[in-house]
Amino acid sequence: MKKKPTIKDVAKKAGLSLSTVSLVINNKTNVSEETRNKVKKVISDLYYHPQRSGRSLASKLSGNIGFILTEDHFSKSEPFYTRIFLGTEIEARKSNYYVLLTTVGFTVKDTQDIPRFLLESNVDGVIIAGKIGSSWIDYIRERNLPLILVDFEKSGKGVSTVLIDNFAGAKQAVTHFVEGGHQKIGFIGGDLEHPSIAERYAGFRHTINSLSIPLSESWISISEPDTQVVNGYRAVKKIFQNKSDVPTALFVANDAMAVGCIRYLKENGKRIPDDVAIVGFDNVEMGFLSEPRLTTVNVHREEIGSIAVQRIVEMIKGKTELVTKTITPVELVVRESCGLKLQNQNTD
Amino acid sequence: MKKKPTIKDVAKKAGLSLSTVSLVINNKTNVSEETRNKVKKVISDLYYHPQRSGRSLASKLSGNIGFILTEDHFSKSEPFYTRIFLGTEIEARKSNYYVLLTTVGFTVKDTQDIPRFLLESNVDGVIIAGKIGSSWIDYIRERNLPLILVDFEKSGKGVSTVLIDNFAGAKQAVTHFVEGGHQKIGFIGGDLEHPSIAERYAGFRHTINSLSIPLSESWISISEPDTQVVNGYRAVKKIFQNKSDVPTALFVANDAMAVGCIRYLKENGKRIPDDVAIVGFDNVEMGFLSEPRLTTVNVHREEIGSIAVQRIVEMIKGKTELVTKTITPVELVVRESCGLKLQNQNTD
């Protein structure tokens, strides 16, 4: 079993010093073309590749990015954040980083809970996805680590974020309903403490108002504590059970809940979209498999992960001290559950 | 911004040498209880935690495990392997490892394609999930890295594996159909080169034979090249379109294809399970959302990931040189698509 060559072997074979070889490896200036080529030749002859551990130690950079998810978000079967993680993975590879994924409780309680990569100084920056307690934000800030929040915002902390254009998504959904002739449009949400859900709700109300559409509070259900399928089921039940004044269209804060709505309504004899039209949000797989297929607002999850990595790398490299806020666009994906395909065909 | 304490600070404060402190940190023997406690006290007073980079360099162990997936498997929306990855993540944390995820093409072509964590010697062992070219297996073997294959097998290579009991799963599914009175049972598969699919097919044939049930080759479709929803749709079409002799029950090699089958059959006026009963395999989310809900064979994906990590850690620690083969159990999950709930109630 041959030993891995080290930078020393390269230096010796090239007849140069360690430092010069290092300069070449790191693409630094002030190396003559001639030496540069000689070194490169030797490197490729020897199949040399610098070892991470030596590098990290000397450069004080681990080459890793931490990705933190709350246990809550992690264990949900719907892989919304998983998808964002995959996006970070792909982007990180381009910039030669690794992504270390871990989950944490909602707030910092004990040293026990602290991700090992933070304790071991094994990441150069951190991405946090989804709703999380601000104690975590503070903890990471104190350690002077670059930080990006994804699909979550904490005002007043001055943290860079990558967000979803929830407001615009809501607006598109409601506008689509209105253009299709709906005048009684309801909203179903859960966990309003999540800024994304809150914004979808805000976008809904704002659009209804600005279009001067009537709105009854009884068409709205926002008291569910979570956004799972079952919450949608329960929420829509509150609106429809034993009620005569019911909406003809529902904008639901996410696809999981929308699927729950569809289930309840179908079980109770409503036809979708004829009796009740539905639009969800997120464009996750289950919406494509539901019957009828769910009209929804698409969120570019991989891209969000990718942008988060780009931002964090910029911060690590010290290129920017700015607090950035990136809002990723969304678009309506018209399928069957909104019953407005014709409408869609008219559009350009 | 205070600097992180190092082992030196601990040694100084405790009035001991670096080496002694190191012994305590690594729980080595030949340290008096008294010193051990003193060191521990200082460590906790200083909030000291050893840094990965120093450790890796000195110990020649990265503390990382590589997780390799083919791009193919990675990009499939159905998160079968993602789930296994999550299992490895959780288990790795317990043993203080990180999991580095990456994807590769089916075979090694260029140095370009080689995962960076291999080039940089940044993993102590590798887990590969799913079907992969044997050039990868060879490549990793040559580097003397512990290797585990998950849901894939390559005979003759002497590689440790963690597998699914596909044969037993198939047997349970078919037996369940037969006990429910079915005599015309078909099989739908795709990508028979994947050992798991091949075994499900083998289990199917074997069980049909051993129970002396008739079998017509026209009830079988195994020529699809992949196992996505659309392949199920196409495969079942071949069996049913313009045919009079059709099966009353279908064992489908995975849930995605099963959902495709359901879609085709429903579109063509068949009632499920009354006209055609269906059992899938994998127990992924989409099966729970289909209508009717899919009866399927449950695979413990997180657990598979967890076992893989345990095995690889044993190998890294040098506790075992054995080539192990772990077969994880499966069990039938009876829902609506097989139409045999009563039958199920009779069972013990």
Add this chain to the structure above:
DNA sequence: GTAATTTATCGAAACGTTTCGATGAATTAC
């Protein structure tokens, strides 16, 4: 043509840890 500047290369120190061999103290063997 000398001084000042830039360029190319190098040597040595530093990063934080583990580990090996040495050393002296304490214990056991008989």
Add this chain to the structure above:
DNA sequence: GTAATTCATCGAAACGTTTCGATAAATTAC
């Protein structure tokens, strides 16, 4: 009571890299 063994601790080297300051050579400035 001496020799052999075990125990507790230590110092120094080693792991593979980057980086800083030094040095000499080459270039530019005037």
